[in-house]
Amino acid sequence: MIELPAVGAFLQMGQGKTATTLMALKDLLYDYVSISKVLVIAPKKVAEDTWQAEGRKWDDFRDLRFSTVMGTPKERRMALEADADIYVINRENVKWLCELYKYRLPFDALVVDESTSFKNHQAVRFKALKKCLGRFKKRIILTGTPRPNTLMDLWAQVYLLDGGQRLGKTITAYRRTYFVPEKQYQGIVYSYKCRNKECEKAIYDKIRDICFTLKDGYKEIPAEDNFIYVQLPEKAKRNYMQMLKEQVLSLGDEEITALSAAAVSNKLLQMANGAIYDKDGQYTEIHDAKLEALEEIYEANKPLLVFYSYKSDLERIRKKFPEARTLDSAEDVDAWNRGEIPLLLAHPASAGYGLNLQDGGSTIVWFGLTWSLEQYQQANARLKRQGQKHQVIIHHLIARGTIDEQVMKAIRSKAEGQAAMMDAVRMLKENIHG
Template sequence: MKVRPKVKRMVGLTGTPSSNGLMDLWAEFRILDMGERLGRFIGQYRETYFKPDKRNGAIVYSYKPLAFAEDAIYEKISDITVSMKSEDYLDMPVLITNELIVHLSEKEREVYETLRKELVVSIKDKEIDAINAAALSNKLLQMASGAVYDEDKNFIQVHDRKLDALEDLIEGANGKPVLVAYWFKHDLERIKNRFDVRELKTSKDIKDWNEGNISVGLIHPQSAGHGLNLQAGGSTLIWFSLTWSLELYQQTNARIYRQGQNETVVIHHIIAKGTIDENVIKALNKKNVGQEELLEAVKARLEKGDL
C-alpha cells in the first residue's frame, strides 16, 4: 500500500471477484482506489454494510450483509467495474453439470451420525473425535468421501460408495479421458489403489494429458486451480470430493471449460446423500448466485452505455 499512491494507473483482473461473498470486495477495491468507494478500513466497511452472523459471545465468526448492502455496494463500485463473461464474447462449448447421488448403508450412516452428534466415534478400535465445529466439518467431509484420518494421521476406511460411483462414471465415459478432482490425500491413495490413474503434477503430465495419452487424470484444486490449460485432453471432470472454496471450484472447472474446448463439457459431482456433501454443493451454488448478481449488475451498466 506504500507504493500504491505512486502508481498512476491500475487495472485489477479477476475471474472470481466475490468468491466467498461481498466481504471479499473490500480488499480488491482498497488497492484500486485506495479506499475511496468502500472505505479505507475493513472495520468501517463491515460496520456500514454488514451485521454479525455466527458468534460465540463477543467473538464474531462471520458476518452477513444488511438488506440494502448489495445494491449499495454495486452502486459504489459500478463506475470503475466492468464485467465481461467469456460465454458472452467467446464461442464456448455446451456445459452440462450433474450430481450423482450415492447412499451410505445403515451401518455407515450410523457411524457418520454418531460423529456428527457426539463429536466422537469409534471405528475399527480407533477413536475419531472433533474438538470444534471446523474440525467436525472436516471430519464429516472426509467420511462422506469414504475414509477419515485418526490422531496418528493414518486413514480408516469407512465406505467405498464414491469409488463405486467413480468406476461407473469412468466406464460410462467409454474410453474418453476423464479428469478427477479430489480434496483429501486418502482420496488420492484410495483412487490410486483401485484404478489405473496418473496425477497431473509436472509439465510432462500436463503435456501427456493434452495429447490424449492419459485415460484418467487426477488433480487437486489447490494445485490445478489457476493457469492450467487442460481443455485439449478431455471434456469430462468428476468431483470425487468437494471444496468449500468457490474460487478453487470455479477455477478447477475452468481448466477444461474454456476457450479452445471443442467438445461438450460434462462436470459430475459425486454426492453422498444425507451428508455434509449436500451442504457444500448448496453453499457453492449460493455463493455463485451472489457472484453472478455482481457480474450481472456491472454488465448491465456496460450494456446501457454508462461506462
C-alpha cells in the same frame, strides 16, 4: 490496460485474461516503452508455466522474455538477476520478495493473477504487497470471481489498484459505509451484507472507471451438472452416524466457531469419501462406495478430470486406478492436453486457478466436495473455458444421508463457504440434541 495506470480485469474463466494482459504488456514494453520490468504474482501452478506457455503459444508474444522466480531461495535470486521483461512469482513468495528488496521492488508494473487470493486484508501477502504499491507505475489485477462470497471481498483487491481512493483507506470504513451484519452468533459477526441495493450500486459506481468485465462477444461453454447419489453400506452408515454423534456432542455447549465447525466437517467429509484419519495421521478405509461410482463413470467416459479432497482420497483412487496421474507440473498439463492421460487427479485448492486444461477432456468428477464456492467455480473452469470443443459434464459424487448433501446445497445456492459450513454444523448439533 495501456491507457490507465490501474485496471481490474474481471473476466470470466476462459475469456482470455492472460492473452489480453500480455498484449498490453508487450505494447507497453516495446512500443510505448513506458515500463521496463513486470512482476506477475500468480497461484503456484499458474506461475510455473501458464504465463510462459501463453507466451510461447502466440507469435505476437514470442519476443517477450520470461523469468520464473520459483524454487530454492538461491534459484529465486538467480531468476531475479536474469535479463527478462516479465518475472513470474507464486503468491506464497511475495513476502520473501518484498523483504529481499527491503520493500523497494525493482519493477514498475504489477500484475496480480487471480486477485481473489489477496482479498483477505489481514493476510501476510496483502500486507507485504501493500507496502510496495508506490513502486509500480502500472497495476493490473485479474480474476473471474472478484466477489466469490460477498462484496466485502472487493475492498483489498481494489486497494491494490488505487490505495483506497475509491472504497476507503481501511476495511473498517468500507464496512461501516456500505454494510450491515448478516450472520452473527452470540454477538460475533460472521458475515456482512450490503445495506441495500443502492449501496451495492454505489460500490460498482465507485470502481467502474478502473474495473471492467466482458459480457458480449464470447462463446458460452455449455455444461451439464450430474448429481450421483451413492449409498453407503450399512456398516459404513452406522459408523458415520456414530462419528456424527461423537463429533457433535464433543462440542458440548461451546459456541460454534469456524475452527470447531471445520474440525467436525472434515471428519464427516472424510467418512463420506470412504476413509477417516486418526490422531496419528493414519487413515482407515470405511467404504468403497465412491470408488465404485467413479469406476462406472470411468468405464463409460475417458478422459476424466477428478477433483479429490484428502490425501486418503488420492491414495485410494491411485491404488484402484494405477494409470491415474496426479497434476503436479507443467509436463502433466501438456500430457493431459495431448490426450495422453485417461484419468487426471487434482486438488481444487492447487489446480483450480489459471490452468488451461480444455484441450484434454470435457468430463469432471468431484470425488470430494468443497465448501469453497470460489474453488468450485475455478476448478470447473479448467475445462469450461474458451477453446473447449465439447459439452462439459460435471459429475458430483454425493454420499446419501451425509454432510455431502449440505455441501452440495450450499454450492448450488452459492452460499458463502465458511458461513454455510458453520450453519450446517450448527444444524447437525441442534438435530442431535433435538
